[in-house]
Amino acid sequence: MGTQIALKDYGDFSMEGLCAAILVKHQDAVRVRNPRIAVAKLAKIVDTILTLSNRQGFHATSLREISTASGVSMGGLYAYFDSKDTLLMMILGQVSSSVHEVFAAAPVEVRLDPASHLKWLVTAHVMLTETMLPWFAFAFMEAKSFPKEGRRAAVASEEAIEHMFTQVLEAGAKEGRFVTDDPRFVAALIKPMLQDWYVKRAKWRRRGLSASDYAQKLCAFLDAAVGKPGRPGD
Secondary structure, three states, rough: OOOOOOOOOOOOHHHHHHHHHHHHOOOOOOOOHHHHHHHHHHHHHHHHHHHHHHHHHHHOOOHHHHHHHHHHOOHHHHOOOOOOOHHHHHHHHHHHHHHHHHHOOOOOHHOOOOHHHHHHHHHHHHHHHHOOOHHHHHHOOOOOOOEEEEEEEHHHHHHHHHHHHHHHHHHHHHHOOOOOOOOHHHHHOOOOOOOHHHHHHHHHHHHOOOOHHHHHHHHHHHHHEEEEOOOOOO
Protein backbone atom coordinates (compact mmCIF):
# COMPACT_ATOMS: atom_id res chain seq x y z
CA MET A 1 0.00 0.00 0.00
CA GLY A 2 1.34 3.46 -0.90
CA THR A 3 2.09 6.20 1.58
CA GLN A 4 -0.72 8.76 1.74
CA ILE A 5 0.21 12.40 2.28
CA ALA A 6 -2.14 15.38 2.46
CA LEU A 7 0.00 18.41 1.63
CA LYS A 8 -2.61 20.76 3.06
CA ASP A 9 -1.54 19.50 6.47
CA TYR A 10 1.93 20.98 5.90
CA GLY A 11 1.22 24.35 4.32
CA ASP A 12 -0.66 26.35 1.70
CA PHE A 13 0.82 25.56 -1.70
CA SER A 14 -1.74 27.42 -3.80
CA MET A 15 -0.46 30.32 -5.91
CA GLU A 16 -1.80 32.76 -3.32
CA GLY A 17 -0.34 30.82 -0.41
CA LEU A 18 3.09 30.62 -2.02
CA CYS A 19 3.06 34.32 -2.92
CA ALA A 20 2.04 35.19 0.65
CA ALA A 21 5.11 33.26 1.83
CA ILE A 22 7.31 35.16 -0.64
CA LEU A 23 6.00 38.47 0.69
CA VAL A 24 6.83 37.47 4.26
CA LYS A 25 10.40 36.62 3.25
CA HIS A 26 10.83 39.86 1.26
CA GLN A 27 8.71 42.26 3.27
CA ASP A 28 11.57 44.75 3.62
CA ALA A 29 11.89 45.09 -0.15
CA VAL A 30 8.20 45.08 -1.14
CA ARG A 31 6.59 48.52 -1.03
CA VAL A 32 2.95 47.38 -1.07
CA ARG A 33 1.71 47.29 2.53
CA ASN A 34 -1.85 46.02 2.13
CA PRO A 35 -1.43 42.21 2.43
CA ARG A 36 -4.58 41.35 0.46
CA ILE A 37 -3.64 43.60 -2.48
CA ALA A 38 0.02 42.58 -2.32
CA VAL A 39 -0.72 38.83 -2.47
CA ALA A 40 -3.28 39.20 -5.27
CA LYS A 41 -0.96 41.28 -7.49
CA LEU A 42 2.13 39.20 -6.84
CA ALA A 43 0.11 36.07 -7.68
CA LYS A 44 -0.78 37.65 -11.05
CA ILE A 45 2.85 38.56 -11.68
CA VAL A 46 4.26 35.14 -10.78
CA ASP A 47 1.56 33.26 -12.68
CA THR A 48 2.31 35.41 -15.73
CA ILE A 49 6.07 34.88 -15.63
CA LEU A 50 5.69 31.14 -15.17
CA THR A 51 3.34 31.00 -18.17
CA LEU A 52 5.47 33.23 -20.42
CA SER A 53 8.70 31.48 -19.43
CA ASN A 54 7.20 28.10 -20.30
CA ARG A 55 6.37 29.49 -23.73
CA GLN A 56 9.47 31.53 -24.58
CA GLY A 57 12.00 31.36 -21.74
CA PHE A 58 12.58 33.65 -18.79
CA HIS A 59 15.39 35.71 -20.25
CA ALA A 60 13.50 36.24 -23.50
CA THR A 61 10.60 37.72 -21.53
CA SER A 62 10.74 41.44 -20.83
CA LEU A 63 9.28 43.30 -17.88
CA ARG A 64 7.08 45.15 -20.40
CA GLU A 65 5.60 41.82 -21.52
CA ILE A 66 5.04 40.78 -17.91
CA SER A 67 3.32 44.10 -17.25
CA THR A 68 1.05 43.81 -20.29
CA ALA A 69 0.12 40.17 -19.74
CA SER A 70 -0.47 40.52 -15.98
CA GLY A 71 -2.27 43.85 -16.11
CA VAL A 72 0.13 45.25 -13.51
CA SER A 73 1.76 48.54 -14.46
CA MET A 74 5.53 48.88 -14.75
CA GLY A 75 5.49 50.98 -11.60
CA GLY A 76 3.44 48.27 -9.93
CA LEU A 77 6.04 45.65 -10.85
CA TYR A 78 8.83 47.71 -9.32
CA ALA A 79 6.88 47.87 -6.07
CA TYR A 80 7.66 44.15 -5.68
CA PHE A 81 11.16 43.75 -7.12
CA ASP A 82 13.90 45.88 -8.61
CA SER A 83 14.85 43.56 -11.48
CA LYS A 84 13.97 40.33 -13.25
CA ASP A 85 16.82 38.60 -11.45
CA THR A 86 15.28 39.55 -8.12
CA LEU A 87 11.96 38.07 -9.25
CA LEU A 88 13.83 34.95 -10.34
CA MET A 89 15.43 34.59 -6.92
CA MET A 90 12.05 35.05 -5.21
CA ILE A 91 10.61 32.16 -7.23
CA LEU A 92 13.65 29.91 -6.77
CA GLY A 93 13.75 30.66 -3.07
CA GLN A 94 10.11 29.67 -2.66
CA VAL A 95 10.59 26.41 -4.57
CA SER A 96 13.53 25.50 -2.35
CA SER A 97 11.91 26.54 0.94
CA SER A 98 8.70 24.64 0.10
CA VAL A 99 10.63 21.37 -0.26
CA HIS A 100 12.62 21.92 2.91
CA GLU A 101 9.56 22.93 4.94
CA VAL A 102 7.61 19.86 3.86
CA PHE A 103 10.55 17.49 4.42
CA ALA A 104 11.13 18.97 7.88
CA ALA A 105 7.47 18.32 8.74
CA ALA A 106 7.69 14.53 8.43
CA PRO A 107 5.76 13.07 11.40
CA VAL A 108 7.78 11.80 14.35
CA GLU A 109 6.44 8.27 13.96
CA VAL A 110 7.60 8.26 10.34
CA ARG A 111 11.09 9.46 11.24
CA LEU A 112 11.52 6.59 13.69
CA ASP A 113 11.61 4.04 10.85
CA PRO A 114 14.08 4.78 8.00
CA ALA A 115 12.10 2.68 5.48
CA SER A 116 8.89 4.59 6.23
CA HIS A 117 10.79 7.88 6.25
CA LEU A 118 12.29 7.23 2.82
CA LYS A 119 8.86 6.42 1.37
CA TRP A 120 7.38 9.51 3.01
CA LEU A 121 10.06 11.81 1.57
CA VAL A 122 9.73 10.36 -1.94
CA THR A 123 5.94 10.59 -1.87
CA ALA A 124 5.95 14.09 -0.38
CA HIS A 125 8.35 15.31 -3.08
CA VAL A 126 6.29 13.87 -5.93
CA MET A 127 3.04 15.27 -4.54
CA LEU A 128 4.60 18.68 -3.92
CA THR A 129 6.00 18.89 -7.44
CA GLU A 130 2.61 17.89 -8.83
CA THR A 131 0.95 20.67 -6.81
CA MET A 132 3.65 23.23 -7.72
CA LEU A 133 4.29 21.90 -11.23
CA PRO A 134 4.81 25.28 -13.02
CA TRP A 135 7.23 26.39 -10.29
CA PHE A 136 9.40 23.27 -10.44
CA ALA A 137 9.32 23.12 -14.25
CA PHE A 138 10.43 26.76 -14.32
CA ALA A 139 13.31 26.12 -11.91
CA PHE A 140 14.50 23.09 -13.91
CA MET A 141 14.17 24.59 -17.40
CA GLU A 142 15.76 27.94 -16.52
CA ALA A 143 18.65 26.50 -14.46
CA LYS A 144 21.15 26.79 -17.31
CA SER A 145 20.69 30.56 -17.52
CA PHE A 146 20.50 31.43 -13.82
CA PRO A 147 22.73 34.28 -12.66
CA LYS A 148 25.65 33.22 -10.45
CA GLU A 149 23.64 33.74 -7.26
CA GLY A 150 20.80 31.63 -8.65
CA ARG A 151 23.12 28.81 -9.67
CA ARG A 152 24.70 28.75 -6.23
CA ALA A 153 21.28 28.69 -4.57
CA ALA A 154 20.05 25.89 -6.85
CA VAL A 155 23.15 23.76 -6.22
CA ALA A 156 22.93 24.35 -2.46
CA SER A 157 19.27 23.37 -2.42
CA GLU A 158 19.87 20.19 -4.42
CA GLU A 159 22.78 19.21 -2.19
CA ALA A 160 20.68 19.80 0.93
CA ILE A 161 17.89 17.57 -0.38
CA GLU A 162 20.38 14.89 -1.37
CA HIS A 163 21.89 15.10 2.11
CA MET A 164 18.46 14.47 3.68
CA PHE A 165 18.05 11.30 1.63
CA THR A 166 21.62 10.27 2.45
CA GLN A 167 20.96 10.59 6.19
CA VAL A 168 17.84 8.43 5.99
CA LEU A 169 19.66 5.81 3.91
CA GLU A 170 22.61 5.81 6.30
CA ALA A 171 20.29 5.35 9.28
CA GLY A 172 18.49 2.51 7.50
CA ALA A 173 21.76 0.78 6.59
CA LYS A 174 22.96 1.07 10.18
CA GLU A 175 19.72 -0.45 11.47
CA GLY A 176 19.74 -3.23 8.90
CA ARG A 177 16.68 -1.83 7.10
CA PHE A 178 18.60 -1.08 3.89
CA VAL A 179 21.32 -2.93 2.04
CA THR A 180 23.77 -0.42 0.57
CA ASP A 181 27.45 0.36 1.08
CA ASP A 182 27.11 3.79 -0.53
CA PRO A 183 24.03 5.71 0.74
CA ARG A 184 25.26 8.93 -0.84
CA PHE A 185 25.34 7.33 -4.28
CA VAL A 186 21.80 6.01 -3.87
CA ALA A 187 20.63 9.43 -2.69
CA ALA A 188 22.19 11.05 -5.76
CA LEU A 189 20.21 8.68 -8.01
CA ILE A 190 16.91 9.42 -6.27
CA LYS A 191 16.92 13.10 -7.28
CA PRO A 192 16.77 12.57 -11.09
CA MET A 193 14.05 9.95 -10.61
CA LEU A 194 12.02 12.53 -8.70
CA GLN A 195 12.70 15.14 -11.37
CA ASP A 196 11.43 12.82 -14.08
CA TRP A 197 7.88 13.24 -12.78
CA TYR A 198 7.69 17.00 -13.36
CA VAL A 199 10.11 17.24 -16.29
CA LYS A 200 8.57 14.37 -18.29
CA ARG A 201 5.14 14.33 -16.70
CA ALA A 202 3.37 13.98 -20.07
CA LYS A 203 5.22 10.70 -20.70
CA TRP A 204 3.97 9.21 -17.46
CA ARG A 205 0.48 10.56 -18.01
CA ARG A 206 0.37 8.82 -21.40
CA ARG A 207 1.18 5.61 -19.56
CA GLY A 208 -1.79 6.19 -17.29
CA LEU A 209 0.14 7.06 -14.13
CA SER A 210 -1.04 9.66 -11.64
CA ALA A 211 1.32 11.39 -9.23
CA SER A 212 0.40 8.94 -6.46
CA ASP A 213 0.92 6.00 -8.85
CA TYR A 214 4.37 7.30 -9.77
CA ALA A 215 5.32 7.82 -6.14
CA GLN A 216 4.15 4.31 -5.24
CA LYS A 217 6.10 2.72 -8.11
CA LEU A 218 9.22 4.69 -7.27
CA CYS A 219 8.98 3.63 -3.62
CA ALA A 220 8.58 -0.01 -4.70
CA PHE A 221 11.61 0.31 -6.99
CA LEU A 222 13.76 1.73 -4.19
CA ASP A 223 12.54 -0.94 -1.80
CA ALA A 224 13.56 -3.64 -4.29
CA ALA A 225 16.93 -1.95 -4.83
CA VAL A 226 18.01 -1.32 -1.24
CA GLY A 227 15.35 -2.85 1.04
CA LYS A 228 16.43 -5.66 3.36
CA PRO A 229 14.65 -8.89 2.29
CA GLY A 230 12.58 -10.48 5.05
CA ARG A 231 13.00 -7.59 7.43
CA PRO A 232 10.79 -7.58 10.55
CA GLY A 233 7.25 -6.38 9.95
CA ASP A 234 7.24 -7.09 6.19
